Amino acid sequence: MPANSTSSQPRRQRLRRRSLRVLAASAGLATAGALAAAMPADAHDNKPGHGHGHSQQSRYQDVQLLSFNDLHGNLEPPSGSSGRVSELQADGTTKTVDAGGVEYLATHLRQARKGNAYSITAAGGDMVGASPLISGLFHDEPTIEALNKLDLDVTSVGNHEFDEGAAELGRLQNGGCHPTAGCYTDKKFKGADFPYLAANVLKEKTGKPVLAPYWVWKKKDVKIGFIGVTLENTPGVVSAEGVKGLTFKDEVETINKYAKVLQKQGVKSIVALIHEGGLPASGNYNYDCDATGAGSGISGPIVDIAKNVSPSVDALVTGHTHNAYVCTVPDPAGKPRMVTSAASFGRLYTDTTLTYDRRTGDIARTSVKSANHVVTRTVPKAADMTSLIGKWNTLAAPIGNRAVGYISADVPNTGTESPMGDLIADAQLAYGKKLDPATSVALMNPGGVRAGLTYAASGAEGDGVVTYAEGFTVQPFANTVNLQSLTGAQLIQVLKEQVSGSNASAPKILQPSSGLTYTLDLTKSGADRVVTASIKLNGAAVDPAATYRVATNSFLAGGGDGFTTLGQGTSPLVGDDDLAALTDYLTANSSAAAPLAPPTTNRITIVQ
Structure with a gap:
């Protein structure tokens, strides 16, 4: 070559370099x-590194x-x-x-x-x-x-x-x-x-x-x-x-x-x-x-x-x-x-x-x-960069400046369980229920949450206003919201995969929707860090033999981030864009008079 x-x-x-052809890179390229x-x-x-002109x-x-x-x-x-x-x-x-x-x-x-x-x-x-x-x-x-x-x-x-x-x-x-x-x-x-x-x-x-x-x-x-x-x-x-x-x-x-x-x-x-x-x-x-x-x-x-x-x-x-x-x-x-x-x-x-x-x-x-x-x-x-940014911002403004919701305070993307992660999970649960009323839980991968929402105005929209551009910054991947059916045993296994297998040394803690609670004991090791007996959905223990309808984004639904069990569900259903689920949720659950408060991060109890 x-x-x-x-x-x-x-x-x-x-x-x-117009001669480049990316998908044909082989001998002779x-x-x-x-x-x-x-x-x-x-x-x-x-002498290496010395110059004298x-x-x-x-x-x-x-x-x-x-x-x-x-x-x-x-x-x-x-x-x-x-x-x-x-x-x-x-x-x-x-x-x-x-x-x-x-x-x-x-x-x-x-x-x-x-x-x-x-x-x-x-x-x-x-x-x-x-x-x-x-x-x-x-x-x-x-x-x-x-x-x-x-x-x-x-x-x-x-x-x-x-x-x-x-x-x-x-x-x-x-x-x-x-x-x-x-x-x-x-x-x-x-x-x-x-x-x-x-x-x-x-x-x-x-x-x-x-x-x-x-x-x-x-x-x-x-x-x-x-x-x-x-x-x-x-x-x-x-x-x-x-x-x-x-x-x-x-x-x-x-x-x-x-x-x-x-x-x-x-x-x-x-x-x-x-x-x-x-x-x-x-x-x-x-x-x-x-x-x-x-x-x-x-x-x-x-x-x-x-x-x-x-x-x-x-x-x-x-x-x-x-x-x-x-x-x-x-x-x-x-x-x-x-x-x-x-x-x-x-x-x-x-x-x-x-x-x-x-x-x-x-x-x-x-x-x-x-x-x-x-x-x-x-x-x-x-x-030249200022001109380039101006050109593309002019094209993006009609979409990006559109208000999609209101918040009463910052919704940060920090912590093992973040307010922003919980908010996205809640939005996906609400969207999942529209697709199938049997949907009972949603899980969001932390790496898919790219930012939080800031209360202070970043432009002319005013304090507390969430624009489409701000939502896009939070969820830019264009994943879909997917539904699948998992047994209780599989749902428990998914939670244990957060801290075991390929995630053992660098845990990936899924952000849970409202209603799902459990204890994460960091004094233990491997899968045991997720305390099985503590896993509850809407106050009831998860039944290993029961079937649960679970909403995730398409990345997780394909087994991404080491969550192989999430690629083994049944009765799959592919929904709309995950950003649309978030913006629709903000629009439906907030207004200028009644802004949405950041979720309280009390779904995962951490012992350390």
Whole structure:
């Protein structure tokens, strides 16, 4: 499979990579592109990472790698805690900084590139999916347009790139009007200027990658290969329809496979873009991961991946966990290797210096430097991004500004049992009863609740007013509300699956509708943490032999998030959109004179 390369034309002269065909990425795939730098190459002496401005070409060349991950269509500055980062101060205290918004991200990236003749911008997946209304309403075309303007060069896919299936991902790459919604403007959507990489996502029928597995950046005699993978467990966190016809392979095996392919092609400098991440020891974006003692280090899936990926890979750009870290993790040869993540929602970007050795064609890893930087909102807004946001907001306003309900206070999405999660479950129970009066319980997955509702006005609608746009931010996945019949024994098993099986180490506590109560004993382990004798529905013990009609979203109904028993129900019935269930519930149960109070989180009793 030939490597794809770029020319050294200036960024403003970049040619669109229209030759990419996402769903035909196989042998012979070639990606045309253009990456640029208008300035002459910096000259360096023969010490890695040092430059002295000599006119002759030297052995070492610093290459700037700018990266970010998990943007999730957040074009406008994220609100609340989603739009802040925690910064460690020199005196040991912490400071909260407002961050994010593509108008500011564009300015920061453009400023960072100045003076760097060799600069690449890469991303670690989840650029789209679970997006706010300004992007999600238009199937994330606005985000792709923004990424083009950001001069993104390459990204891996993340699990959310498959929310609407491989065919829709192909449209985002190659362009064209949406198959059902059509074109949103008088101009045909052109698609992404950058390649999406998915080396470990194969088409079941052919066994070949659904997307390009790798891409090579080249400027003059410097070339760096990029391999992109998403987490192997993508089918466990995406609806069954979204990954239909696809197989997801092991991240390490896949990266190592394509590292050998690149090496055979003479590409010895390699970066892996991995949509899987870690858990930092500190919540401060600038903590010293490589220090010793409390508040340092990293854990989670990315550590094992980093320890086993081939030493021929020089750096790992990661994501998925929405955390911030810049760490060195030893490769299989025991050599330190940089592993980075820039939190989420465009709040941070990572600036890594890779020192390229022209003599060996490899990265001199002893000189690799990296740091996360805040996308502060104190810099000037990028005018082209302001214009883009304005265009799409104008199209979204008639829908987004519509009032759908009223609340008397904030409905936060916090805690093991959250008020927002309970409200959604209540809405799905009410909707389920309309479809089938026998419906008695609803369960909502916590990962499907993307935000809470804020009492204070975010625009001109007034305090306590809930708009469609705000509801969309809470539930952007376009799942349906599905009904199925479960025995009492199966319902009990579902609740135990919250804290056992694949959820044993990282519990996923379902948000219950009103009437379902039970005790969660955190002093115990495994499935025993759910106290069977405490499980009651409307005050009566759940009867293992009885049949219960259960409402969930389509993701859970397909056994998502490790709830395999929810994929085994009988008499299934597919309903309408889950956001419609929420907005209908708010409209029916609230008014300006009688706003809805946040649910009291007393359905799960926690013992710890």
